[in-house]
Amino acid sequence: MTTHRAPARDSQNQAPAGAAQTCGEAAPTPRTGQLTHTLGRADFDLITAWIAPGDRVLDLGCGDGTLLKHLIETRGVHGWGVEIDDATVLAAIRNGINVIQGNLEKGLDEFADQAFDHVVLSRTLQTVRHTEGILREMLRVGREAVVSFPNFAYWKNLRSVLEGRMPVSEDLPYQWYDSPNVRFFTLLDFEDLCDRTGLVIRERHVLDEEGNLVENDVNFLGSLAVYRLTLNR
Amino acid sequence: MPGQSVGVVESQRAHFDQPLHLRSGSVLPAYDLVYETYGTLNAARSNAILVCHALSGHHHVAGHYVDQPNNVGWWDNIVGPGRPLDTDRFFIVGVNNLGGCHGSTGPSSLNPATGKPWGAAFPMVAVIDWVHAQARLADHLGIESWAAVMGGSLGGMQALRWSITYPERVRSAIVIAAAPKLSAQNIAFNDVARQAILTDPDFHGGNYYEYGTRPVRGLRLARMLGHITYLSDDQMGEKFGRELRNSAFSFGFGVEFEVESYLRHQGDKFAGHFDANTYLLMTKALDYFDPAREDNGNLTATMARSKANFLIVSFSTDWRFSPARSKEMVAALLASGRDVSYAEIGLNFGHDSFLMDDAHYHGVIDAFLRNIKP
Numbered sequence: 071m072t073t074h075r076a077p078a079r080d081s082q083n084q085a086p087a088g089a090a091q092t093c094g095e096a097a098p099t100p101r102t103g104q105l106t107h108t109l110g111r112a113d114f115d116l117i118t119a120w121i122a123p124g125d126r127v128l129d130l131g132c133g134d135g136t137l138l139k140h141l142i143e144t145r146g147v148h149g150w151g152v153e154i155d156d157a158t159v160l161a162a163i164r165n166g167i168n169v170i171q172g173n174l175e176k177g178l179d180e181f182a183d184q185a186f187d188h189v190v191l192s193r194t195l196q197t198v199r200h201t202e203g204i205l206r207e208m209l210r211v212g213r214e215a216v217v218s219f220p221n222f223a224y225w226k227n228l229r230s231v232l233e234g235r236m237p238v239s240e241d242l243p244y245q246w247y248d249s250p251n252v253r254f255f256t257l258l259d260f261e262d263l264c265d266r267t268g269l270v271i272r273e274r275h276v277l278d279e280e281g282n283l284v285e286n287d288v289n290f291l292g293s294l295a296v297y298r299l300t301l302n303r
Numbered sequence: 304m305p306g307q308s309v310g311v312v313e314s315q316r317a318h319f320d321q322p323l324h325l326r327s328g329s330v331l332p333a334y335d336l337v338y339e340t341y342g343t344l345n346a347a348r349s350n351a352i353l354v355c356h357a358l359s360g361h362h363h364v365a366g367h368y369v370d371q372p373n374n375v376g377w378w379d380n381i382v383g384p385g386r387p388l389d390t391d392r393f394f395i396v397g398v399n400n401l402g403g404c405h406g407s408t409g410p411s412s413l414n415p416a417t418g419k420p421w422g423a424a425f426p427m428v429a430v431i432d433w434v435h436a437q438a439r440l441a442d443h444l445g446i447e448s449w450a451a452v453m454g455g456s457l458g459g460m461q462a463l464r465w466s467i468t469y470p471e472r473v474r475s476a477i478v479i480a481a482a483p484k485l486s487a488q489n490i491a492f493n494d495v496a497r498q499a500i501l502t503d504p505d506f507h508g509g510n511y512y513e514y515g516t517r518p519v520r521g522l523r524l525a526r527m528l529g530h531i532t533y534l535s536d537d538q539m540g541e542k543f544g545r546e547l548r549n550s551a552f553s554f555g556f557g558v559e560f561e562v563e564s565y566l567r568h569q570g571d572k573f574a575g576h577f578d579a580n581t582y583l584l585m586t587k588a589l590d591y592f593d594p595a596r597e598d599n600g601n602l603t604a605t606m607a608r609s610k611a612n613f614l615i616v617s618f619s620t621d622w623r624f625s626p627a628r629s630k631e632m633v634a635a636l637l638a639s640g641r642d643v644s645y646a647e648i649g650l651n652f653g654h655d656s657f658l659m660d661d662a663h664y665h666g667v668i669d670a671f672l673r674n675i676k677p
Binding site: 159185 | 361640643670673
C-alpha cells in the first residue's frame with residue numbers, strides 16, 4: 071500500500087475555514103505521481119482551524135510534511151508524521167519535520183495511547199486496506215481524529231461512470247491502473263461505518279472540486295469530505 | 304556520493320589528570336585520549352559533531368595520514384567537503400575510547416603505577432564512562448554543546464547515552480543501527496567471542512604482554528563469529544553461496560567453501576592488529592549498556608531527560624540490532640514527546656550497512672544535518 075496523498079492543485083485562494091470560497095482559476099490538471107503537496111489546499115485550511123495552538127499532532131501519510139509545517143508555522147503545534155515511502159521520508163526530513171517511517175496497515179504500535187490531541191489522515195483513508203483498523207488506531211493514540219477523503223458519489227464521478235469511464239478528478243487524480251486507492255466509498259458509506267463502530271462525528275465539512283464549501287445535497291455535490299471524529303466513550 | 308575526502312589528517316593526543324570515576328566503582332587516576340578533528344570550529348563553537356566509534360573502531364574516522372595514503376578512516380565516505388558530515392559547515396571530532404588499542408589509554412598502555420602494561424588490571428569501562436571522558440575532551444576543545452553526537456552500533460549507543468547524561472550539551476543525536484540494550488541473543492554471541500579469547504592458552508589471564516605473546520587464535524575466532532552477525536544471510540548467499548575454492552570436495556578441514564576463506568581472512572586480518580583485552584572490554588560495555596536501568600527499565604522516563612532532536616536509523620537486513628530494536632527507542636522518544644525522525648533503510652549488508660556509501664542512507668543523514676543551525 072502507499073500513503074501518498076493525492077496531489078492537489080495550486081491555489082492562490084486560501085479562504086479561512088468555514089467561509090465560502092470562490093475560485094476563478096482554470097480547471098486544474100491532475101498531476102499523477104507527484105508527491106509534493108501544495109499549500110492552500112482547502113482541507114488543510116479546515117484542518118488547521120480545528121487545531122489549537124500548541125496541540126500535539128500526528129499526521130498519518132504526512133508526505134513531505136507540508137501540512138505539519140503549515141500547522142507548526144500557523145498554530146505552533148508539536149508535530150510528527152508517518153510516511154512509508156523512502157523518497158518522501160527523505161523530503162520530510164529535509165523539510166525539518168519529525169517523520170517516522172512506517173506502514174499504516176500494520177497499525178500504530180510505536181505510539182502510546184492518547185499521546186496526541188489530533189491524529190490527521192488527509193486524503194489517505196482510501197489508500198488503506200484496513201479501514202476500521204486504522205480508524206480505531208487513530209482514536210487509540212489521539213483524542214480526536216481528522217479524516218478527509220474523496221467522495222466517490224460526487225456527481226462528476228457518477229457521470230463519468232455512467233459514461234463508461236472510471237472517474238479522474240481533482241480529488242481522484244489517478245488513472246485506474248496507477249491509483250494507490252484501494253477503497254472507494256461515499257459520505258453515506260463512511261457515516262454508516264462511523265455509526266456502526268462507535269465513532270462520533272463532531273464536525274463535517276464538504277467541498278466541491280474547486281474547494282468551495284457545499285451545504286446541501288452533500289453526497290451528490292461534494293468532491294471531498296473532511297470529518298472531525300471522536301470515540302463514543 | 305558526491306563531495307570529497309578531507310584528505311591528509313593528523314591525530315592528536317590529550318592528557319587528563321583529573322581522576323575518572325568509573326561505572327564499575329574503579330577510578331582511573333589519569334588517562335590519554337587520542338582524537339582527530341576535521342573542518343574548523345566556528346567562533347561560536349557551535350558547529351561541532353562528535354562521531355563515536357563502534358566495537359573495533361577508533362579516532363581515525365576520515366582522511367588519511369601523509370605517510371600512509373592507504374590508511375583511510377573507517378567512515379571516510381560520509382565526511383568531507385560536500386558530504387553529509389560537511390567539513391565546510393561542521394567541525395568533526397573522532398576519538399578513540401578508553402580501553403581502546405589505538406592510542407588512548409587501554410589495557411595495552413603502560414600502567415604508570417607498575418611500569419608494565421595494564422593488562423588484566425585495566426578497569427572495566429562502560430558506555431557512560433566513555434561519554435564522561437568524551438565530555439572532558441569537549442571541555443578541552445572548548446565545545447560547550449555538540450551540534451550533533453552520532454554513531455552506528457555501539458557508537459549509536461554512545462550518542463543515546465550522551466543525550467541522557469548531558470542533555471544540555473547535545474542538540475541533536477543520530478543513532479544508527481543500535482539498540483537501547485542488548486538482547487539475550489546479543490549477549491550470548493558476545494560471550495562466545497569472549498570465551499574464545501579467555502580460553503586461548505596464550506591469554507595468560509590477560510597479561511599476555513609480559514609473555515611476549517598474544518591470544519591470536521581466540522581473537523581470530525571471536526572476530527569470525529562477530530563477522531557472521533554483521534552480515535545478512537542474503538548477502539552471504541549472494542557473495543559466497545556454496546562456491547568452492549576448487550571445483551570438487553576435498554573431504555578435509557582446509558579451506559573449501561569461499562565463505563570459509565573469507566571469514567578466516569577477516570579473522571586473521573583482525574587478530575593481527577587488534578588487542579584481545581580491548582575486544583573483551585568493548586563487548587562487556589555493549590552487554591552492560593542499558594540506560595533505562597536507572598529508571599527501573601522505563602525507557603520512556605529515561606529518554607524524557609534528553610533534549611536533543613533525534614534521528615534514528617535502522618537497516619532492513621540488520622538482524623544483530625534489527626529495525627524492531629530501533630523502534631523501541633523511537634517509541635520511547637515519542638512517548639516522552641521528543642523530536643524524533645526514524646528511517647528504515649533497505650540495504651542488503653546487514654549490520655554493516657551503516658558503513659556503506661548509499662545515496663538514500665547518506666541523503667537521510669545529509670537532510671537531517673542540513674536542518675541543524677550551527
